[in-house]
Amino acid sequence: MGILKAFVASIFLSLFLFHLAQAFHPNQLDATSIGTYPPTKIDCGKACAARCILSKRPNLCNRACGTCCGRCNCVPPGTSGNYESCACYAEMTTRGNKKKCP
Template sequence: MGISKAFVASFLLSLFLLQLVQAFQPNQLDDTSNDNYPSTKIDCEGACAARCKLSKRPNLCNRSCGSCCGRCNCVPPGTSGNYESCACYANLTTRGNKKKCP
């Protein structure tokens, strides 16, 4: 009987340790290393300044671009268009279903 109690205790302890190890590992569902979400952070301020440099309302453009860049971690090249290079950026919309990102 003593052996079975020791076995059950060691089994429970190993399950506890396994759960503890998994809790400290990064969650694979949160991994943002696919094509739409690059794993390295970009300089949103610089990328949005380049994107909004010809805008008639640069403050508004920089604010919305910064918000989109923060969520998607990418900004399409150029001052307009080129959305195919950043699908996440292109798919963000406002509550009125208008494009959120400049």
């Protein structure tokens, strides 16, 4: 009976230590930082220029994209859509609950 209690206690202790380790080193992966820790800083100017190249209002698009990129450190590929590759970018909204990021 004593061996069983020791085994269960060791399992709980290992789970607690695993949880504690993840609390100090959260797994923050996005499309730009897969395989690197800490995430590398991307060039928001180039990424937003590529994202906004076909926009009808490129200055507005670049300004909004730059803000989003600075906060999220990622920009979805392509000129529109592809939000699944950068969840933070997709979830940002304006005061009117419209998508902030182009």
